[in-house]
Amino acid sequence: MGYIGRTPTGSILTGADIADGSISTAKLADTAVSTAKIADDAVTIAKATGFGKIGQVVSNTVTTNNSTSGTTYTDTGLSATITPTSSSSKILVLPFNPLGGDIDNDSGGTIEVKQKLLRDSTTVYEDDRFLVARGGQHHSNAFSHVLDTPNTTSAITYKCQFARSDAGSTDAISNQGGREMTMTLMEILA
Amino acid sequence: MANTFKIKTNDAMPSSSGTPLTLYTVPSSTTSVVLGLLLCNIHTAEVNVSVKIESDTSDTETNQTVFVVKNAPIPVGGTLEVLTGSKVVLQTTDVVKVDCSVSAKIDAALSIMEIT
Numbered sequence: 099m100g101y102i103g104r105t106p107t108g109s110i111l112t113g114a115d116i117a118d119g120s121i122s123t124a125k126l127a128d129t130a131v132s133t134a135k136i137a138d139d140a141v142t143i144a145k146a147t148g149f150g151k152i153g154q155v156v157s158n159t160v161t162t163n164n165s166t167s168g169t170t171y172t173d174t175g176l177s178a179t180i181t182p183t184s185s186s187s188k189i190l191v192l193p194f195n196p197l198g199g200d201i202d203n204d205s206g207g208t209i210e211v212k213q214k215l216l217r218d219s220t221t222v223y224e225d226d227r228f229l230v231a232r233g234g235q236h237h238s239n240a241f242s243h244v245l246d247t248p249n250t251t252s253a254i255t256y257k258c259q260f261a262r263s264d265a266g267s268t269d270a271i272s273n274q275g276g277r278e279m280t281m282t283l284m285e286i287l288a
Numbered sequence: 289m290a291n292t293f294k295i296k297t298n299d300a301m302p303s304s305s306g307t308p309l310t311l312y313t314v315p316s317s318t319t320s321v322v323l324g325l326l327l328c329n330i331h332t333a334e335v336n337v338s339v340k341i342e343s344d345t346s347d348t349e350t351n352q353t354v355f356v357v358k359n360a361p362i363p364v365g366g367t368l369e370v371l372t373g374s375k376v377v378l379q380t381t382d383v384v385k386v387d388c389s390v391s392a393k394i395d396a397a398l399s400i401m402e403i404t
Contacts (some may be wrong), residue, residue, distance in 0.1 A: 099357060102326070102367035106334065 103190035143287060153187060156180045163276040165269035169262050174272035177257035178281040185251050186288040191244045193281045195258045198271045199229055211270040212263035215244055216252050222246045227263050291401040292402045300392040307339055308385035311396050323399040325370040329362040331393035336361050338387045339370055346380040
């Protein structure tokens with residue numbers, strides 16, 4: 099079969115002519131997919147790798163104050179709960195929990211204060227001699243930050259504890275005056 | 289046996305698009321060899337043409353109606369040679385019909401040799 103005179107023009111391929119799934123990655127130029135071709139909600143967390151990502155931020159503020167003269171850890175009252183979205187996530191714990199030691203008679207005595215951070219019942223950070231105070235009152239912020247790897251997707255609660263690390267009758271003090279203290283948790287996605 | 293060369297023509301066919309129009313029917317006691325079929329688009333736009341052979345003759349198997357070409361495009365000013373380099377043998381009562389996507393826009397020229 100042939101044509102005399104004009105011949106039919108070739109038909110332009112349409113999407114219907116191309117089988118689903120038939121175009122391989124190799125056929126796409128590196129610049130073929132522009133940002134405009136990506137829908138706003140098309141990129142999931144799983145596809146975004148190779149750079150740090152904040153998955154969620156949780157913060158809890160309390161005005162609890164507490165004191166103890168014992169050497170057994172007690173809660174400061176500061177805590178926050180987070181549920182990681184992935185077991186490979188890390189949790190950056192940012193507590194603001196002023197701790198101090200009270201030596202009320204300026205007698206030249208000393209007090210030593212210890213602190214720790216728990217994830218549920220697991221110790222993730224401990225400083226058994228955080229503060230050594232001589233005479234009067236001394237206060238300082240507790241640990242500034244801790245990076246934890248909980249390896250879970252279940253809800254976990256971080257909380258601060260403190261106690262005297264040396265024996266004595268005067269108090270270790272948390273958040274004297276009941277001002278606001280805050281714990282912020284950031285989920286850092288893998 | 290006598291061999292007779294003939295041409296069968298029909299202008300502006302078919303009379304109704306979608307209803308193939310008979311261009312040639314093999315007479316009785318005749319075997320025909322189709323030597324060529326030209327279909328010329330006389331329309332002002334591209335048309336699609338179909339050619340059918342209606343045959344119910346048989347030796348041991350009964351023939352069926354078949355397309356020789358179906359919905360072939362012919363551009364404006366173009367002519368389609370349907371049987372370039374091949375031949376079709378027709379038997380008595382076999383029919384060649386032509387259809388077009390637009391009524392009355394094909395001029396057909398059929399060259400045959402009848403053997404009687």
